Amino acid sequence: MKVRLELKNVGGLRGVYSFDFVLGKVNILEAPNAAGKSSVIRGLAAVLSAPFTSLPAEIRDEANRLGLAPESFINIYEDEAYVRLVIDDEIKEYQIRRDGKVLKASAGDSRFILAGLLTRESRLFRNLLTGDGNLYWIVNIMSLAEEFKKAIDVIESRLVEISLKLDELRKRLEDQKRLRDDLAELEEKRRELEREYEDIQRELSSIPIEDPVLRKLSKEIDNLREKEKRIRNRIEKLLKVLEEDKRTLREEQESYESAKKEYERLKKELEEAKRELASLKPEKIQELEGLIEGLRIDVERLREERRICEVQLNLFSSALQGIKEEFETVTCPLCGYGKVSVNVLKRRVEDLRRRISAINAKLAKALGDLDRYTLEKSEITQRKHELEEEINYLENEALKSVLIKMHTSEEVIKDYRKKVEEREKEIRAEEEKLRRVRDDLVKKAKEKERYERERYGKREELTTKLERIITERENVEHQLRELKDKLSRISTENVSGVSMDLVEAIQVYEEYEKVLKEALEYLREVADRERRGVARAFNRTVREILDELGFKEFDSIILNEDTYELLVYRQGGVYQPISSLSMAEKSAIATVLQVAMKMTYLPDVPFFIVDAIALDFDQSKVIKILDYLARVAEERKWLVVLTKLREKGPLRIYTYERREGDALSVMRS
Amino acid sequence: MMNGRELGGQIEHLIRAKKRAEEAIINDILNKVLRKLVEGVRR
Numbered sequence: 001m002k003v004r005l006e007l008k009n010v011g012g013l014r015g016v017y018s019f020d021f022v023l024g025k026v027n028i029l030e031a032p033n034a035a036g037k038s039s040v041i042r043g044l045a046a047v048l049s050a051p052f053t054s055l056p057a058e059i060r061d062e063a064n065r066l067g068l069a070p071e072s073f074i075n076i077y078e079d080e081a082y083v084r085l086v087i088d089d090e091i092k093e094y095q096i097r098r099d100g101k102v103l104k105a106s107a108g109d110s111r112f113i114l115a116g117l118l119t120r121e122s123r124l125f126r127n128l129l130t131g132d133g134n135l136y137w138i139v140n141i142m143s144l145a146e147e148f149k150k151a152i153d154v155i156e157s158r159l160v161e162i163s164l165k166l167d168e169l170r171k172r173l174e175d176q177k178r179l180r181d182d183l184a185e186l187e188e189k190r191r192e193l194e195r196e197y198e199d200i201q202r203e204l205s206s207i208p209i210e211d212p213v214l215r216k217l218s219k220e221i222d223n224l225r226e227k228e229k230r231i232r233n234r235i236e237k238l239l240k241v242l243e244e245d246k247r248t249l250r251e252e253q254e255s256y257e258s259a260k261k262e263y264e265r266l267k268k269e270l271e272e273a274k275r276e277l278a279s280l281k282p283e284k285i286q287e288l289e290g291l292i293e294g295l296r297i298d299v300e301r302l303r304e305e306r307r308i309c310e311v312q313l314n315l316f317s318s319a320l321q322g323i324k325e326e327f328e329t330v331t332c333p334l335c336g337y338g339k340v341s342v343n344v345l346k347r348r349v350e351d352l353r354r355r356i357s358a359i360n361a362k363l364a365k366a367l368g369d370l371d372r373y374t375l376e377k378s379e380i381t382q383r384k385h386e387l388e389e390e391i392n393y394l395e396n397e398a399l400k401s402v403l404i405k406m407h408t409s410e411e412v413i414k415d416y417r418k419k420v421e422e423r424e425k426e427i428r429a430e431e432e433k434l435r436r437v438r439d440d441l442v443k444k445a446k447e448k449e450r451y452e453r454e455r456y457g458k459r460e461e462l463t464t465k466l467e468r469i470i471t472e473r474e475n476v477e478h479q480l481r482e483l484k485d486k487l488s489r490i491s492t493e494n495v496s497g498v499s500m501d502l503v504e505a506i507q508v509y510e511e512y513e514k515v516l517k518e519a520l521e522y523l524r525e526v527a528d529r530e531r532r533g534v535a536r537a538f539n540r541t542v543r544e545i546l547d548e549l550g551f552k553e554f555d556s557i558i559l560n561e562d563t564y565e566l567l568v569y570r571q572g573g574v575y576q577p578i579s580s581l582s583m584a585e586k587s588a589i590a591t592v593l594q595v596a597m598k599m600t601y602l603p604d605v606p607f608f609i610v611d612a613i614a615l616d617f618d619q620s621k622v623i624k625i626l627d628y629l630a631r632v633a634e635e636r637k638w639l640v641v642l643t644k645l646r647e648k649g650p651l652r653i654y655t656y657e658r659r660e661g662d663a664l665s666v667m668r669s
Numbered sequence: 670m671m672n673g674r675e676l677g678g679q680i681e682h683l684i685r686a687k688k689r690a691e692e693a694i695i696n697d698i699l700n701k702v703l704r705k706l707v708e709g710v711r712r
Binding site: 054109144147148150151154155158495496497498500504507508511512514515516517518519520521522523526 | 671672673674676677678680681684685688689690692695696699700702703704706707709710711
C-alpha cells in the first residue's frame with residue numbers, strides 16, 4: 001500500500017514536493033545534506049502530531065527542537081506551509097501561517113513527537129546519553145496520567161471555588177442570622193412606636209378641639225380689647241380738647257399779663273403826668289405875667305421916651321439945618337424964646353441921638369425878654385393843658401379800658417382753668433378706666449394662657465411627641481426596608497440557575513464538595529494506576545523487544561513502577577547505573593526504549609521515523625533492530641522511515657528488504 | 670445522592686475514549702453534577 005507525502009514550502013523545500021512510501025515496510029530515504037531529509041521528517045511529524053492545542057511543556061519543547069515552530073517550519077521565503085499525507089483513501093493535512101495560525105490540521109496525536117521519532121536529539125536519547133535515568137515523563141506524557149492530572153486540576157480548581165463559595169455562604173448565613181435579629185429588633189421597635197402612636201392619638205382625640213371656656217375667655221378678651229380701644233380713643237379726644245383749652249388759657253394768661261403790664265405802664269405815666277402837672281406852679285405863671293406886664297410898661301415908657309427924644313431931635317435937627325453960620329444963634333426951638341448957638345444945637349442933637357440909641361437898646365432887650373417870658377408862659381400853659389388832658393385820658397379812658405380787659409381776661413382764665421381742671425379730671429377718670437380695663441385684659445390673657453397651657457399645652461406636647469414618633473417610625477421603616485432588601489439580597493443564592501435559600505445552597509455545595517472530593521480521589525487513584533500500568537506495559541514491551549533482539553548482555557531493563565527510574569541489570573541480575581554504560585550501550589538501550597515507547601503508547605499511529613545517525617552503535621545490534629522494525633512494519637502495517645545520508649546523488653526512497661546482508665549493505669552504503 | 674467515584678469513573682471513561690482531558694468538557698460534566706444536586710435538593 002502506497003503512502004504519499006506532499007510538502008509545500010516546508011523547511012528547506014520551497015515549492016511542492018511529493019514523496020511516495022510503501023506501507024508495511026521500512027522506507028529508506030537517502031539524500032545528501034540539505035536535500036530535504038529534515039523537511040520530510042518535520043512534515044510527517046507535523047501532520048501526525050497536529051493540531052498542537054494545549055501541549056504539555058515536554059512536548060512543546062520537543063516540537064520546537066524538531067523545528068515545528070512556524071519560523072523554522074515554513075520556508076524562509078514563504079509565509080505559509082502545507083503538508084498532505086495520503087494513506088490509501090485517508091487524507092491528513094496540516095497548513096500553517098507564519099503568524100502561527102493553523103489553517104488546517106487533521107486530528108493527530110502530539111505524543112508522536114516524543115514517541116514516533118528515533119533520533120539522537122530525541123528526548124529519550126538525550127536522557128540516556130546524559131546518564132539521566134529518570135523517565136517519569138514517559139509514563140506521565142505517554143500514559144493518560146497527564147490527562148487525568150488535567151482533570152484533577154480542573155476538579156481541584158472547582159473545589160477551591162466551592163470552598164470559597166461555602167465560606168462566603170456560611171458567612172452570609174451568619175450575616176443573615178444577625179440581620180434577622182436586627183430585623184426582629186427593629187420590628188419590635190416599630191410595633192412599640194405603633195402602640196405609642198395609637199396611645200397619643202387616643203389621648204389627643206380626648207381633647208376637644210372646640211373649647212367653650214377658651215371661646216368665652218377669647219370673647220372676653222376681645223371685648224376688653226374693644227373697650228380699651230374705645231377708652232383710648234376717648235382719652236385721645238379729651239387730650240386734644242385739653243390741649244386746645246390749655247392753649248387758650250395760655251393765650252389768655254399772656255393777654256392778661258400784657259394788660260397788666262399796660263396798666264402798670266399807664267399808671268406810671270399818669271403819676272408822671274400828675275407829678276409834672278404838679279411841678280407847673282401857678283406862682284410861676286403869675287410871676288411871668290408880672291414880668292410881662294412890667295416889661296410891657298417899660299416898653300411903652302421907652303417908646304414914649306424915644307418919641308420925645310425923636311421929636312426933640314427933629315426940632316434940634318431942623319433948627320440946626322436952618323443955621324447957615326456957625327456963629328449964628330437961633331431961638332430955642334424947645335422953649336421958643338431963648339437963643340441957642342449952633343454948637344449947643346449940635347451937642348443937643350448928639351446927645352439926643354445917644355439917648356435914642358440907648359433907649360432902642362433897652363427897648364430891644366425889653367422886647368426880647370417880653371417875647372421869652374411870653375413864650376415861656378405860653379409853653380407852661382400849653383404843657384399844663386396837655387398834662388391835664390393826658391391825665392384825664394389816662395384816668396378816664398386808658399386805665400379803665402385796660403382794667404376792663406384785665407378783668408375780662410381774669411374771667412376767661414378762671415373759666416378755662418376750670419375747664420382744664422375738668423378735662424384733666426375727666427382724662428384721669430378715663431385713664432383709671434383704661435388701667436382697669438388693661439388690668440382686666442392682662443388678667444384675662446393670663447387666665448387664657450394658663451388655661452391653654454394646662455389644656456392645650458398638653459395637646460401641643462402630644463402633637464410634638466406624635467411628630468417625633470412619626471419621624472422615628474419612618475426612620476425605622478426605612479431601616480426595615482433596607483434591612484429586608486439586604487436580607488433578601490444575601491438570603492438567596494443562584495446555584496446553577498436556580499435560586500435557593502442559603503441553607504439549601506450550603507447543603508448543595510457541601511454535597512458537591514463531597515462528590516468532587518470523591519471523584520478527585522478516584523481520579524488520583526486512576527492516574528496512579530495508569531502510571532503504574534503504563535510502566536508495567538512499557539517494561540513488558542521492553543522485555544519482549546530484548547527477547548526478540550536477543551541482547552544477551554542485558555538481563556533486564558526495567559522502569560521502576562514507583563520511582564520511574566530506569567534500572568539496567570547485567571547478566572546475573574547485576575545492576576548497572578546508566579551513567580556507567582558505554583555510549584554504544586546507551587544508544588542501543590535508547591533505541592530499544594524508543595521502539596518500546598512507540599509500540600506501547602502509540603501502537604495505532606502507523607508511522608515511525610528513524611534517523612540512521614541514531615543507529616551508530618554495534619552493527620550486529622543495528623541489523624537486529626532493523627530486522628525487528630521491518631518485521632513490526634510488516635506485521636502491524638506500519639510505515640517506518642529511515643533517513644540516511646548519501647554522499648552524492650539525488651534524493652531517493654527505497655524499501656528495506658529482510659534479506660541476508662541487506663541490513664548491513666543498507667547501513668554501509 | 671450522587672457518588673463521587675461514579676463521577677470519577679465517568680471522567681476516566683471520557684479521557685480514555687478521547688485520549689485526552691478537555692477542560693471544557695470536564696467543566697461541563699461538573700456543572701451537570703451541580704445541577705443534579707440542585708434538583709435533588711429541590712425535590
